[in-house]
Amino acid sequence: MKKRFICFILMLFAITQAQATHIVGGQLFITENPNSAYNYNIGLTMYFDALNGNPGAEDPSVNIYVFRKRDNAAVGWLEAPKIERKSVTYANPLCGISTLQTYMITYSATVRLDAASFDDAQGYYMVWDRCCRNGTITNIKAPGDAGSLFYLEFPPLVKNNVSFKNSSPVFPAIKGDYACVNSPFFFDFGGDDADGDSLTYTIVTPMQGFSDKANPSIPGRGSSNYPRLDWIDGINVANVIPGPQPLRVNASTGMLSVTPGSVGLYVFAVQVDEYRNGVKIGSVTRDFQLKVVDCPKMEAPKLLFKPKGKTTYYAENEIITIKKGDPNCFEVIVTDPTIFQLIKVNGKAVNSSKDYFTLLPAEFRTSIVNDTMRFQICLDECFVTYDNRPIKIELIAEDESCPIPLTDTLNIFIRRENSGNNAPKVTTSLPGDYVHVTAGMPVTFIVYGKDADKDNLILSGRGRDFNMGDMGMNFASVNGVEAVQQNFTWTPPCNAKKGDTLAVDFKLEDMRCEGNPLPVSKPVFFIVDQSPNNPPTVHTSLTIPEITYTIGSPQGISFDVLGADPDTNTISLSAAGRGFDMGDVGMIFEGKSGIKTVTSPYSWNPECALLNGEAEQAFLVDFITMDKSCASASDTTTVKLIVKENGEQPFPEFPNVITPNADGKNDCFVFQELPQDQCDDRFKDITIFNRWGKQVYYSKIRPNDWCPTNISGGYYYYLIQYTRRSYKGGLTVLK
Known part of the structure; x- marks a missing residue:
């Protein structure tokens, strides 16, 4: 078994040239293997004509090709060996006919798919292209020359950087039944999805692909529009199998129904689309063919019941009442017009989880035409009804008609009085x-x-x-x-x-x-x-519910929050920021609870980072008090906190002369009027030089004043630096 996915640029293989008409139908599949190093199983289920097909066309392996859907670029190919072949069964094994015999052949291999190589948002598709179809098909042109292309779309293995797990739908083995002319026929073509995705079913024209009789097994080609089969005149997707009721499919269940009008072998295809959360994520096309034959006329069995004391047979809208002391068993009749026919009768209680009745006997064989057979329905002790609610018994009689059994259903509504169990x-x-x-x-x-x-x-x-x-x-x-x-x-x-x-x-x-x-x-x-509970109240120590704070102010924001309840109930006090977490921005407030009254302080020292580059920001804080005896009795007050920074301040005009002679007049170079720090422009340092450029004073800390007592008089230069601006000037010191 191959364990690798082969790139097209390394592709090297031998093409089998067997020419035959053998393909009945089938579909591709891809299944996730979550607990395996080889994380996917890829393969093909093919139905092979065991009577008309050339045994030499039964390939020992198949090559499945994968393409990127967005641009049909080749991604790789996989060789899948044959792992199983078995005969297709019938709903009734005794109904087999000599002109219909089909094999179901499965090809499969495990492979390691790298998610990084399958991450295109539009997904991928795989194909198998092979010729030729069954040569006896009725509803297409030149069936023996027509190729068969199986197609499957699957989603990327990664979506939004997250692994996307998916398997294609799983379908049970198709039964090899045939339909009869002018008789209703039902064919279950539905499947299940392991991922819980929803499936929809549509009849489509089968794909033909690029293979032909001269090139029956060719490498797959990428395409957005593969060739499809040519219907004969008068046939299209609306009447693939023509008749009183042409072929239809239930879009939700996949159940096929048809009443064909003439004998023949009819090919058809059903496209199964896979949806997750309303979005289509995958698709697979299933091909098959149905044989229609001229069957002997068969009639269904008939169930009849005549209640005790009645002269007419039971009508299904009647309710049969069985009283205390009445017999526990009653008789039902089943008839069938066909001689030597096996009739089976089954029954169930529709509106009860247990049946609590028996059928004796439950199987008959007719011995004459329109034979009449009787069986007993016996009710157990627990078959009782309460509150005039009848129990419905559904009886189904089934015969051996071909290709599928014919049935009749009889529903009997029974009301039976309780005779032995005392009510609690x-x-x-x-x-x-x-x-x-x-x-x-x-x-x-x-x-x-x-x-x-x-x-x-x-x-x-x-x-x-x-x-x-x-x-x-x-x-x-x-x-x-x-x-x-x-x-x-x-x-x-x-x-x-x-x-x-x-x-x-x-x-x-x-x-x-x-x-x-x-x-x-x-x-x-x-x-x-009427509830006697009065709601609690909450307020703050602020005179108005709004505070404007300038960053860098010497004091932060602080006030008290007070909750009260007139009923002396236990109350709780809490706070919440609108659209922000109070702790994340540095607000300090402790929720508290108490009886009748409760108080808790609020404080905050906003920082520049809160402005996010803006001149100001507003923060709304809700303070809530809640009555714990009644959760919805509460009160809320809101405080608006506006945080901003000072507008840019100019440097003051400094004096150009100081006289440090300790007389208390003009003794110092005063820095008290330096601009306040801004969020993006803060005090950096101050340096003073003498006239020869020698530094005589330096400080990184905003100084109070410079009062030089130990330097000589003369002319000096100063440089005051902030984060994004500076100020320099000259100063004469007189002594």
């Missing part, structure tokens, strides 16, 4: 069935279940027209023998309106008859009274 009882610890409730005030009681017969019990609850969990009601299902009990708890929400009534049904099921339990129910009605 359900009660509560409440004084009555009506409970007055108040928002925020818990309600608790116990629900009991008991059975005099000591049977298994299941106790559960269900809200009428609402989900108990959505309303915060707590009542878990419980089971036991003879007696069960469970606590019910509920704190009505604050949005419960005065006058509303909610009903909860507590259901107790007697499980003596599994699948058909005996149920009883007790309702409890909850009437909502």
Whole structure:
């Protein structure tokens, strides 16, 4: 078995030149192998004409070619060996005919596909191109010269830098059944998808490809429009198999249906498109052919039932009532016009998980024309109905008609009274069935279940027209023998309106008859009274709910947040930034809880990074207080915080003379009026030089003043530097 995917530039192989008409149909497949080093299985399922096909055309391996869909560029090819061949079976094995015999041949190989080589967004496709089709096909021109191209599209292995797993749909083996002229025929052509993708089905014209009788097995070519078969005159995709009901396919299930009008061998194709989350991700074309023969006239069996005391046969809209003391068994008739025909009868209870009845006997063989056979339906003890709800028994009689059995269905609705099982009882610890409730005030009681017969019990609850969990009601299902009990708890929400009534049904099921339990129910009605709860309030120590802060100010932002509740309930105080995380921007606020009142301080020292290069930014903070006794009783106040930087300030006009003689007048070079730091323009340093360029003073820290007492008088130069600007000048020192 080959373990590598071969690039086209290295392609070297021998082409088999066997010429034959043998191809009945088939499809390609690609399947993910998640736990294997060779992560995909690629192959071909082909149906081979075992009677008319040349055995020499049964290839020991096939070459499957892969192309990029966007530009039809060759990606690689794979040689897949034959791993299985088996005969196609029939729905009824006794219906085989001498002119129809088909093999299903599977070719497959594992391969390692590199995701980096299959990442094109438009995906890829693979083909197998081979000649020739079955030469006896009726609905196409020159069938023995027509090639067959199988086609499959698959998505990239990577989407948005994430691995994209996918396998093509899986189809069960096709049965080799045939259709009869002027008789309805159904053919399941549907498949399943391992990834849960949805599938849609469409009848299309089969692809012919580029192979022909002279070149039956050629290398695959990339194309966006492969050649298709030529229908004979009067045939198209709307009537591939003509007749009273031409060939149709159910777009959702893949079920084919047809009532053909004439004998023949008809080729057709179904395109199966694969969708994930509403987006098409793949497609595969399935080819096959259906043989239509002139069958002997067959008639279906017939089921008949005459209720006790009736002179006419049962009509399916009737309900049969079986009372206590009535016989447990009744008789049904099945007839069939065909002699020596095997009739099988099956039955099931449609609206019950168990049948609780038997059919005796369930199989017959007719001995004369229109033979009449009788069988008994016997009801078990657990076949009982409650609350006038009948149980529907569906009976199906099936014969041996070819190519598929003919059937008849009879539905009997039966209401049978309970004759031996006592109903359980359900009660509560409440004084009555009506409970007055108040928002925020818990309600608790116990629900009991008991059975005099000591049977298994299941106790559960269900809200009428609402989900108990959505309303915060707590009542878990419980089971036991003879007696069960469970606590019910509920704190009505604050949005419960005065006058509303909610009903909860507590259901107790007697499980003596599994699948058909005996149920009883007790309702409890909850009437909502006016809630006495008053909502809490929240405010801050600010006079107005807005603060403008200039970055670099000596003090940050600080204030107190206060919550209060007039009902002395437990309340909580919290805060949330609108569109930002308070902690990420350096805001400090601790959520607190308490009774009646609660206070928590807020503080913040904004930094330049918060401006993101803008002159100012606004931040909205919501402060919320919530009444813990009633979650939706709350109050919110919002504070707007505007952060900005100072506008650029000019350098002041410095004096050009100082007299450091300690007389308190003009003794120092004063720096108090230097511009304040900006986010992008901060104080860097100050340097003072004498007239010969020697540094006499330097500081990286913004100084208060320069008061030179130990230098000589004369002329000096100074340089004041900020991040993006500087200021220089001269100064005379007089002594």
